[in-house]
Amino acid sequence: xxxxxxxxxxxxxxxxxxxxxxxxxxxxxxxxxxxxxxxxxxxxxxxxxxxxxxxxxxxxxxxxxxxxxxxxxxxxxxxxxxxxxxxxxxxxxxxxxxxxxxxxxxxxxxxxxxxxxxxxxxxxxxxxxxxxxxxxxxxxxxxxxxxxxxxxxxxxxxxxxxxxxxxxxxxxxxxxxxxxxxxxxxxxxxxxxxxxxxxxxxxxxxxxxxxxxxxxxxxxxxxxxxxxxxxxxxxxxxxxxxxxxxxxxxxxxxxxxxxxxxxxxxxxxxxxxxxxxxxxxxxxxxxxxxxxxxxxxxxxxxxxxxxxxxxxxxxxxxxxxxxxxxxxxxxxxxxxxxxxxxxxxxxxxxxxxxxxxxxxxxxxxxxxxxxxxxxxxxxxxxxxxxxxxxxxxxxxxxxxxxxxxxxxxxxxxxx
Numbered sequence: 001x002x003x004x005x006x007x008x009x010x011x012x013x014x015x016x017x018x019x020x021x022x023x024x025x026x027x028x029x030x031x032x033x034x035x036x037x038x039x040x041x042x043x044x045x046x047x048x049x050x051x052x053x054x055x056x057x058x059x060x061x062x063x064x065x066x067x068x069x070x071x072x073x074x075x076x077x078x079x080x081x082x083x084x085x086x087x088x089x090x091x092x093x094x095x096x097x098x099x100x101x102x103x104x105x106x107x108x109x110x111x112x113x114x115x116x117x118x119x120x121x122x123x124x125x126x127x128x129x130x131x132x133x134x135x136x137x138x139x140x141x142x143x144x145x146x147x148x149x150x151x152x153x154x155x156x157x158x159x160x161x162x163x164x165x166x167x168x169x170x171x172x173x174x175x176x177x178x179x180x181x182x183x184x185x186x187x188x189x190x191x192x193x194x195x196x197x198x199x200x201x202x203x204x205x206x207x208x209x210x211x212x213x214x215x216x217x218x219x220x221x222x223x224x225x226x227x228x229x230x231x232x233x234x235x236x237x238x239x240x241x242x243x244x245x246x247x248x249x250x251x252x253x254x255x256x257x258x259x260x261x262x263x264x265x266x267x268x269x270x271x272x273x274x275x276x277x278x279x280x281x282x283x284x285x286x287x288x289x290x291x292x293x294x295x296x297x298x299x300x301x302x303x304x305x306x307x308x309x310x311x312x313x314x315x316x317x318x319x320x321x322x323x324x325x326x327x328x329x330x331x332x333x334x335x336x337x338x339x340x341x342x343x344x345x346x347x348x349x350x351x352x353x354x355x356x357x358x359x360x361x362x363x364x365x366x367x368x369x370x371x372x373x374x375x376x377x378x379x380x381x382x383x384x385x386x387x388x389x390x391x392x393x394x395x396x397x398x399x400x401x402x403x404x405x406x407x408x409x410x411x412x413x414x415x
Contacts, residue, residue: 007181008415009257010188010249011091011242012355013083017053017235018342020062021086025352026359028341030388032370035342036218036233045200048207050216052198053235053343055079064153072136073149074114079238079348080146080194081153084108088154091242091254093188095155098252103187105159106151107177108240109169111347111402112197113143119201146194150240158186164347166402167306169193170239171350175263175410177243187248192351194238206234209273211310222344223371224307224337225314225379232308235343239351241358258358258396259415262293268405274312275401279320282399282407286324289397289411297329299394299413302366304353305383306401307337308344313401318379334366334391336384341370350400354410357396361414364392 014021017035018028028035039052060070063082070078084106095101117140125133139145144162151160159180163172170193177191206212213231215221222233249256264285268276275282286303295301306317322330338356345352356367365388372385399409 004182005184006246007178007243007260008246008249009241009260009358010244010254011087012257012358013085013087013240014352014355015055015058015079015083016237016342016345016352017055020055020058022355025355029338029356029367030365032368032387033341034219034370036221038218039198042200047200047203049203049212049214051218051221051233053233054198055237072140074117074140075196076110076114076194077146077149079196080108080240081149083192083238084150084154084190084240087190087240087242091244093242099188101155101157103158104156105180105186105189106147106156107161107163107173107189107191108147108150109163109173109193109347110143110146110195111164111166111169112195112202114141114145115197115202116199117141119199150190154190156190159189165406165408166404167344167346167349168400168402168406168408169347169350171398171400171408171410172265174241174351174354175265175408178260178263178410181243181245188242188244190240191243192238192240193348195346195348196236197346198234198236203234213309219371222309222340224309224340224369225376225383226372227374227376229309229311229314231310233343235345237345237352238348239355241351241354256415258361258412260410261413262289262291262411264288264409266407268407270405273403275316277316279316279323282317282320282401283323285407285409286320286397286399289409290395293395293411293413295395295411300392301333302357302360302393302396303333303335304357304396304398305335305337306399307339307369309339314376315378318381321381330381333382334384334389335381336367336369338367350398350408354398357398358412361393361396361412364390366391366393
């Protein structure tokens with residue numbers, strides 16, 4: 001289509017179980033460091049699982065939040081605000097100085113939202129009555145509040161959207177932000193997702209639908225594409241990406257990390273939790289993102305797979321990649337699941353995985369799938385076991401699948 005804009009990445013931010021900055025996240029990826037450990041904070045509550053990927057040593061004050069802010073923000077919003085602060089700082093954007101506030105947007109989502117606040121206030125309501133519920137309960141709990149608070153802090157008065165599509169949430173927010181800039185609705189958008197749901201209520205829900213790993217060994221709990229896999233490991237955190245119109249970024253001399261070139265978004269229309277086993281609709285999302293991006297068979301490709309470590313996902317995803325690329329190209333692609341390191345960050349998963357994918361493209365390094373020592377014969381592609389691989393990467397696709405059948409893929413390329 002004529003008059004469309006190019007879209008580039010000029011800033012990255014991350015709060016995660018493998019680091020509370022983009023630099024520390026990338027160092028952990030290169031080292032194959034596992035952020036999964038014994039769950040802490042609920043020692044007095046019997047839980048059906050033993051391990052999770054929790055954010056450690058996070059201090060809101062380190063990211064410009066005063067004590068009042070921290071009290072008014074649910075944990076997921078704290079993570080979102082912190083990662084956005086890092087991303088905007090790297091981008092060099094200053095609203096009202098080098099970007100028009102009305103052309104500066106925020107697309108930030110969460111799969112679950114302020115469940116910590118919901119959990120605490122529900123207990124208060126039950127034990128003390130509704131008159132004791134906090135007046136901040138609703139504005140702390142709602143999923144869109146993270147994006148609203150980012151917009152307030154960054155003076156971003158343009159397009160603003162909060163997606164909720166389970167574990168595809170932040171891939172959708174980034175993809176929709178890409179489209180908004182591509183078609184001229186904004187000059188820059190802070191896009192990503194945040195999640196903080198490691199607490200007994202959410203753990204019980206996921207465990208009782210048989211989705212979580214029951215392993216007591218953190219090193220063996222999350223094993224994507226491995227024959228020993230037994231479920232996903234809950235993670236938490238946030239990641240934000242500054243997407244910017246190419247000529248706007250060039251005019252102000254911004255460092256460009258990668259170019260966003262394609263977006264695929266489909267729904268299995270099959271089952272409320274299980275992926276479609278034939279992989280056809282996931283394959284369409286992958287293919288759509290690559291076709292829009294201009295991918296050629298001669299291009300080298302890295303796929304950051306959804307790779308949850310569940311029996312159903314990993315098998316269906318392998319099938320989908322083969323359908324999307326064809327058998328030969330699928331076997332040439334480098335693929336990995338970085339959830340093996342940072343766990344499943346739910347609504348923030350796609351964003352942290354696109355951060356890692358952008359760094360993979362920029363640095364020419366394929367991240368590993370740690371723990372993959374016994375590959376499932378039905379997951380027979382190159383899933384980059386154990387250690388990173390040096391490789392010149394032309395294109396990367398970050399792929400996310402969510403409960404409800406949501407499939408979302410964002411394609412980026414080297415610039």
